[in-house]
Amino acid sequence: MTGGRDGQAARWLDAQLHLLDRQVLDVHGVPMAVVDDLELSDVPVGQRIPVDAPPPVITALLSGPVLATRIFGGRPPDSRMQRTPWTAVVEVGVVIKLAVDQDTRDVAWTERWVRDHIIGRIPGGRHIPEREPNDHPENDERGGS
Amino acid sequence: MKRILGVALGILTAIGGFLDIGDMVTNAVVGSRFGLSLAWVVVVGVIGICVFAQMSGRVAAVSGRATFELIRERLGPRAAVLNLGASFMINLMTLTAEIGGVALALQLVSSVSYLLWVPFAALAVWLVIWRVKFSVMENVAGLVGLCLIGFAVALFLLNPDWGELGRQALPGASTSTEKVSTYWFYAVALFGAAMTPYEVFFFSSGAVEEGWTTKDLTRSRANVLVGFPLGGLLSLAIAGCAAVVLLPQLISVTALSQVMLPVALAGGKMLLALIILGIVAATAGAALETTLSAGYTIAQFLGWPWGKFRPPAEAARFHLLMIICLIVGIGTLMTGVDPIQVTEISVVFSAVALPLTYLPILIVANDPEYLGEHVNGHALNGIALIYLVIILAAALAAIPLLIITGAGQ
Amino acid sequence: MIISDFLGSRVYGQDFLGFVSDVRFMLESGSVSQEAQFYGIIVSPHARSSSLGFERSGVRSPWPIAALVRWRHRGSFLVRWGDIELLDIDRIQLRPGFERGSPELR
Numbered sequence: 001m002t003g004g005r006d007g008q009a010a011r012w013l014d015a016q017l018h019l020l021d022r023q024v025l026d027v028h029g030v031p032m033a034v035v036d037d038l039e040l041s042d043v044p045v046g047q048r049i050p051v052d053a054p055p056p057v058i059t060a061l062l063s064g065p066v067l068a069t070r071i072f073g074g075r076p077p078d079s080r081m082q083r084t085p086w087t088a089v090v091e092v093g094v095v096i097k098l099a100v101d102q103d104t105r106d107v108a109w110t111e112r113w114v115r116d117h118i119i120g121r122i123p124g125g126r127h128i129p130e131r132e133p134n135d136h137p138e139n140d141e142r143g144g145s
Numbered sequence: 146m147k148r149i150l151g152v153a154l155g156i157l158t159a160i161g162g163f164l165d166i167g168d169m170v171t172n173a174v175v176g177s178r179f180g181l182s183l184a185w186v187v188v189v190g191v192i193g194i195c196v197f198a199q200m201s202g203r204v205a206a207v208s209g210r211a212t213f214e215l216i217r218e219r220l221g222p223r224a225a226v227l228n229l230g231a232s233f234m235i236n237l238m239t240l241t242a243e244i245g246g247v248a249l250a251l252q253l254v255s256s257v258s259y260l261l262w263v264p265f266a267a268l269a270v271w272l273v274i275w276r277v278k279f280s281v282m283e284n285v286a287g288l289v290g291l292c293l294i295g296f297a298v299a300l301f302l303l304n305p306d307w308g309e310l311g312r313q314a315l316p317g318a319s320t321s322t323e324k325v326s327t328y329w330f331y332a333v334a335l336f337g338a339a340m341t342p343y344e345v346f347f348f349s350s351g352a353v354e355e356g357w358t359t360k361d362l363t364r365s366r367a368n369v370l371v372g373f374p375l376g377g378l379l380s381l382a383i384a385g386c387a388a389v390v391l392l393p394q395l396i397s398v399t400a401l402s403q404v405m406l407p408v409a410l411a412g413g414k415m416l417l418a419l420i421i422l423g424i425v426a427a428t429a430g431a432a433l434e435t436t437l438s439a440g441y442t443i444a445q446f447l448g449w450p451w452g453k454f455r456p457p458a459e460a461a462r463f464h465l466l467m468i469i470c471l472i473v474g475i476g477t478l479m480t481g482v483d484p485i486q487v488t489e490i491s492v493v494f495s496a497v498a499l500p501l502t503y504l505p506i507l508i509v510a511n512d513p514e515y516l517g518e519h520v521n522g523h524a525l526n527g528i529a530l531i532y533l534v535i536i537l538a539a540a541l542a543a544i545p546l547l548i549i550t551g552a553g554q
Numbered sequence: 555m556i557i558s559d560f561l562g563s564r565v566y567g568q569d570f571l572g573f574v575s576d577v578r579f580m581l582e583s584g585s586v587s588q589e590a591q592f593y594g595i596i597v598s599p600h601a602r603s604s605s606l607g608f609e610r611s612g613v614r615s616p617w618p619i620a621a622l623v624r625w626r627h628r629g630s631f632l633v634r635w636g637d638i639e640l641l642d643i644d645r646i647q648l649r650p651g652f653e654r655g656s657p658e659l660r
Contacts, residue, residue, distance in 0.1 A: 011584040012593065012659055015557050015577040021218050023210075023448055030459065034217070034448035040592065043555040046642045055592035055635040058579060062556070063448075070222045075558055089586050094208060094515060111449065115461035124276055126458045132280050132355050504619070511616055526616045 013092060023095045024061065024084065026102040033063035033107045035096065037075070039083065060085050061096070063107050082107035150284050151364055154351045155372025157287035158198070160427045161434030162344035163190075163376050164293060165239065166246025166401070167488025169424070171338060172380050173404040174553075175331050176387025177396060178323055180313035184381055186332045190339025191377035193532045195369050197503055200510040200521065200529070201345045202365035205352035208515040212349040213445035215515060216505040228505070229446050231498035232342050236439035238491040239343070241474040243432035244270065245484025249401050250425045263478045267471045270432045274467060279354045279453045286430035291375075292423030297382040299411035305389040313388065330546040330553050333539050334489070337496030339377070340536070343438035345506060350441040354454055362519070386411075401485070440467040489552065496543040499536045507533065559643055565597045565633070567648045572599035574646065575630065594634040595646070596657045601626045632657045
């Protein structure tokens with residue numbers, strides 16, 4: 001049932017196997033975050049579920065400061081996690097590709113902050129390196145593809 | 146010429162891996178105390194690193210992704226965090242030691258004190274990481290580091306008794322004065338040095354930096370098969386020189402100058418100058434490799450953009466992290482700690498961290514989701530599994546041996 | 555609700571059945587432009603940890619590791635959304651007469 005992406009056969013995605021801990025790339029192919037958790041639509045917690053209740057759906061990918069909680073247990077509160085709506089996802093494969101630019105997303109704020117306040121201020125920080133001799137420019141998706 | 150330069154990544158990885166300052170001294174120590182009777186460990190280690198570097202190079206070329214990212218995905222964050230913690234500590238200790246090593250080597254050729262060279266060496270390393278193109282960095286550091294061939298030249302010029310050296314190398318040759326536990330301690334240390342985890346992380350990240358694709362699989366193999374055996378041969382040459390000159394006189398090796406003594410005896414000033422050039426390049430190469438590895442592993446684990454192929458502003462946290470590591474390194478060295486002792490300890494901890502590194506690589510290299518048809522064959526899996534057993538044994542024995550022998554006294 | 559609240563939860567039918575080792579979602583037409591619907595849970599009777607996917611994707615090498623992971627997750631089965639009666643933090647109750655499906659991803 002791992003059907004093709006042209007949208008014919010149904011396709012299964014397992015949370016741990018295919019989605020959690022996967023790299024997320026933005027529309028330019030630049031690494032943006034790691035999927036730390038998934039947000040699901042209204043799930044009836046603690047009550048009996050009617051027989052024909054519709055299944056919940058994934059509403060967003062969540063990323064956040066999970067390093068300490070992963071080691072010791074628990075999870076950060078929802079307000080500390082940054083959401084990427086499921087509608088922004090264009091491909092789920094070895095990496096998860098989005099249709100949004102990370103400069104518009106909160107989840108990339110630390111990267112922007114370090115860029116604007118530290119690295120961008122050091123001379124040469126914005127210098128674009130020359131291409132390596134072995135480059136195949138047609139599929140330059142390094143560091144994440 | 147282009148073909149020779151094409152294997153520079155493998156050469157630099159090997160030099161930074163087992164010809165850095167600590168390993169050079171360890172090899173000389175081993176040669177001066179055990180002769181060549183530990184040579185088999187270098188051979189076993191070189192084969193091991195070839196097996197796993199080949200896997201991680203293939204993974205990087207086919208999937209376009211470096212090893213550490215895949216470890217987090219495949220094994221989950223908890224297992225990866227352990228690996229990350231261990232690797233980062235080793236990287237930090239080693240890069241500190243290498244900056245110290247560059248400063249020590251520069252002190253030998255000038256009359257400027259070592260402590261004054263330390264910030265200068267760290268700044269030079271940073272400038273290369275900040276601005277120099279990856280391929281230029283690997284070509285220069287790798288090829289100039291090959292000046293260490295001077296040790297092999299010296300060995301020939303010393304006109305040793307090859308039969309005696311050969312006899313020492315055979316298993317079962319007894320080394321009179323040393324205890325068995327000390328012998329095995331150095332065996333584990335040499336093995337840990339040959340298979341240090343940051344070598345595979347650097348090699349696979351370097352493959353991504355260079356933009357290797359499925360068309361580069363042969364090139365990846367060439368890098369592995371040229372670089373690491375060459376590194377192994379140079380290690381053996383250093384040990385051999387020490388075995389021929391220092392062992393009979395029972396001269397013990399405690400400083401860099403004693404490592405170079407056989408070369409001075411054999412070839413005089415010219416060869417010595419060549420060696421020093423090689424040592425500076427090799428230690429600088431190791432400093433670059435470990436600093437970049439520290440950046441690569443953290444950035445890949447946390448999902449940050451990384452790589453020298455991006456402008457620093459587009460890999461801001463990656464570069465900031467490396468700057469912080471270099472500053473910590475300078476600070477540590479300024480307290481007067483001996484860089485050589487730091488790396489000798491970190492080699493033992495490398496041995497402990499080996500299983501955490503190599504098991505995930507083996508799992509990822511068998512995953513068709515990342516590698517398609519290029520997954521491991523049965524023969525390679527067989528060898529890799531045997532090595533996992535050896536690695537596990539070394540990891541378990543490392544700390545007890547460290548304690549029992551008091552770090553090889 | 556967050557998925558990490560589910561993973562590792564205990565699953566009960568009449569008795570204790572196992573732990574949730576994964577949650578399966580379905581894309582009906584195979585494209586991610588659609589919603590990913592909760593399809594079911596994978597219940598592993600013995601192990602809480604991730605199975606590293608070995609027993610579901612059919613990858614068998616390297617064999618000792620694959621064999622070890624399969625053994626730890628032996629007896630794993632799939633339960634569909636329709637058979638879940640009650641969802642609570644760390645406790646999932648299944649309806650009587652629930653069906654055990656194969657966890658294979660085929």
